[in-house]
Amino acid sequence: MSRTSRTPRDDGAGHRQDAMAFRPDGRFWLVYACLMTVQFLTAMYHTVVATALPTVIGDLGGVAHMSWAITAYTLGQTLSMPVNGKLGDLVGRKQLYLLAIALFVTGSALCGLATGMGTFVLFRFLQGLGGGGLMVCSQAILGDLVPPRVRGTYMAPMGAMFGIAAVLGPLLGGWLTDALGWRSVFWFFLPFGLFAWVAVALALRMPGRRTTVSIDWAGLALTSLGATTLVLVTTWGGTTYAWTSPVILALSLLSVLSWAALVPVERRAHDPLIPLQVLTNHTFVVATVVAVLMCACMFGMNGYMPTYLQMVHGVSAAASGMVLVPGAVAMFLGSVVSGWLVTRTGRYKVYPVLGSLVAACGMALLALIPAHAPVWWFGVGVFVLQLGIGMFLQLSVLIIQNALPARMLGTATSTNNFFREIGVSVGSAVVGVLFTTRLTARLTEVGMSAQEAASLTPAALRAMDGARAAVVVDAYQHALAPVLLALSPVLVVAAVVALAFRPLPLSTRSGLEQLAEQEPDGEASA
Secondary structure, eight states: OEEEEEEEEEOSSSOEEEEEEEEEOHHHHHHHHHHHHHHHHHHHHHHHHHHHHHHHHHHHTOGGGHHHHHHHHHHHHHHHHHHHHHHHHHHOSHHHHHHHHHHHHHHHHHHHHOOSHHHHHHHHHHHHHHHHHHHHHHHHHHHHHSOHHHHHHHHHHHHHHHHHHHHHHHHHHHHHHHHHOTHHHHHTTHHHHHHHHHHHHHHOOOOOOOOOOOOOHHHHHHHHHHHHHHHHHHHHBTTTBOTTSHHHHHHHHHHHHHHHHHHHHHHHOSSOSSOHHHHTOHHHHHHHHHHHHHHHHHHHHHHHHHHHHHHHSOOOHHHHHHTTHHHHHHHHHHHHHHHHHHHHHOOOTHHHHHHHHHHHHHHHHHHHOOTTSOTHHHHHHHHHHHHHHHTTTTHHHHHHHHHSOGGGHHHHHHHHHHHHHHHHHHHHHHHHHHHHHHHHHHHHHTTOOHHHHHTOOHHHHHTSOHHHHHHHHHHHHHHHHHHHHHHHHHHHHHHHHHTTOOOOOOOSSOHHHHHHHHOTTTTTOO
16 A cells, blocks of 8 residues: 655764655555545534534433433443454454444434434444544554654644534534434435445455454453543533532542552453553653643633633624634644654654643633633634644654554554543533632622523523623633633643653654564564
8 A cells, every 4th residue: 555665864963764755555545535534524523413412402302311412422432442442453453443434324324313312322322432443443544554754744634634623513513404404414424434434445455463352351341430430420510410419429439449440450461451561651651641631621621612702702602613713723734734844853752842832822811811802812812722732632643653562553542542532521521610610609799699600691691781791791701711721831731741752763664564574474464
């Protein structure tokens, strides 16, 4: 699918290095187009469905179970990541990738046929299982085919798909729901998924690996239990159940015990689901911590900024969503430019440090914008924030893949994504707790009941008299701005952590080439 040639050159400091020319052929470009298509579909799914979800819930009569409609996909996606990463390393990735596409497409089609809330939630979980496999396998297959030295150039556009989807998803979801009905939102994915499945089946040539699969049942049970309880705590806490309720406290305790038991269990396992070699690798730890902190801050901000803009600045829901568009553009620019520079120079340490500091400035700018400032200032703040995050977030996968043996490429990729998903859940929950607690306290201070505070909407705010509305606007301003300002030092911490990176040389051999060198008998050669 490609050829990699190398010639010795001097790096300017008297050291000999391999200069390389990666020459992909037509089949590679077809596979790469499929990877991009699938990555775009998984990214679009979140934003398109989020727009249609209120209509879906109302039509299926499941308002009381709305949280499950959101949680089911997240759970399926999170739980499937470690399994797909490990099995891909053991038995090969092509069949797993085809299975993930099939699960995603089938789940989407069944969601469009659902007649009740129970079946809808079940099909969302099924689709989440496929979505987790797609995310992990896409990144791991690229690692198999492209050497780390040039991988940033090819990986950055895939990461940028999430930024593009953030812009197009709400527009497409709203149009499909209004024009064709909410079921068309789920059927929209089918032709693209079928095209990707056929193209991957025909064009992707991956080696088969003859190996005995030993399932780490204890590790699988503990990671599943720990992730499930943590997702439920962050989803239900403060909404379905009070944070001090017995349900939330029990789930929290169970989550802590599960994660605490995982390390000794994996240490004794014959073939652990998450090897300690991954969890204790210096580069993996540093890159994952920085990525988790970035994701927690970014998604925490994204979750509450639109509501803030609607309540404080009186903009429409569509306009509040459009304020996030500059962030999508910035994410694309940051990831593409940093990927290109890493390919040219072979050095990556500066980008997590610089990116975290730029993101910290963007978050501080969002926090310090006064309530009377024009709304476009928030677009500027979001642009700066996500420009910094884009510099590193996609590179983190490349750095981790380069630091660990090729035989662990899938496991390392899936574990990184696994912890990033947990970071998103925890970050959104923490920002939500701080914001709603401060908002409720501020509103009750001025004589509003907790029930009134919880039921505030932009329409209700517009119906209030001037003085009372001003009090509510002031409460929102003083509730969210300090929380965002507190997130800025978190990103500074990410920059400090990134200073601990050890600048490892980027390999000039793809994952498959490294496996072929390790196993000269041809079992892992393409």
